[in-house]
Amino acid sequence: MTYSEQLEIIKSIPIKEGERRIITCPICYGSKKMSVSKRDGQLMWNCFRASCNAKGIYSGRRNLQSIKNYLSNTSAEKNAGRPLPEITTSVENHQPAIDYLKSVNSFYAYTNKLIKVRYVPSENRVLFIQGDGAVGRLLSVYGPKWVSYGMLECGVSVGTGNTVVLVEDIPSACSVSRLDDHVGLALLGTKISQNISATLCNYNYIYIVLDSDASNVAIQQARRHGANIHVRFTQKDLKLLTAIQIAKVLYA
Ligand SMILES: [Zn+2]
Secondary structure, X not given: OOXXXXXXXXXXXXXXXXXXXXXXXXXXXXOOOEEEEEEOOEEEEEEOOOOOOOEEEEEOOOOHHHHHHHHOOOOHHXXXXXXXXXXXXXXXXXXXXXXXXXXXXXXXXXXXXXXXXXEEOOOOEEEEEEOOEEEEEEOOOOXXXXXXXXXXXXXXXXXXXXXXXXXXXXXXXXXXXXXOOEEEEXXXXXXXXXXXXXXXXXXXXXXXXXXXXXXXXXXXXXXXXXXXXXXXXXXXXXXXOOHHHHHHHHHO
């Protein structure tokens, strides 16, 4: 599908200035595969599916709020993280990357294309990619373990299904995605941002897994974002558990 054909479709999607939505891709019909956002009057869309070519940017007319943002320098670019690494390679080319994915139960999510994973040779990082953002895990011993790139305002969701499990990091989300009909959503921290909260309505069942020491803040947040969030406590690390053990944490 050409850019202008895509644009025609994307333009018909209701989206407000400053909003970002995860929707069913209107091009490949992949459920929750497309990210659409509007910032400073600029419409951006991107399908997470590797096989789908839906992607583009359209700079329409700036509206009043976006002009104000632009003038006061609170535009999206300012908040965007460091740019995504330009040169990446398949993790298949680098055995330690494969070993790492296997060690944190994320290899399944990778091989089943539930998340896009690449390797960054220049930084020796495994890169978990979603939309216009990514998070890189260092494979060497020294240096910052995790680095984020681009924009990841909606966290990182892995898998498909009606049940979402909010977890702290991406490998845990990948680990959760091994359960049938479950999506692991990495909060990339312990906060539930407004953008993440907005995506929760896509699911029928919402769980948040916290360690027992989690502050009351996280629980209060969970409650505030909807009474139907089920809170589970565990001191176990989800990325080190089998699928059956995760099911026990959620449903036992
Ligand atoms: Zn698509």
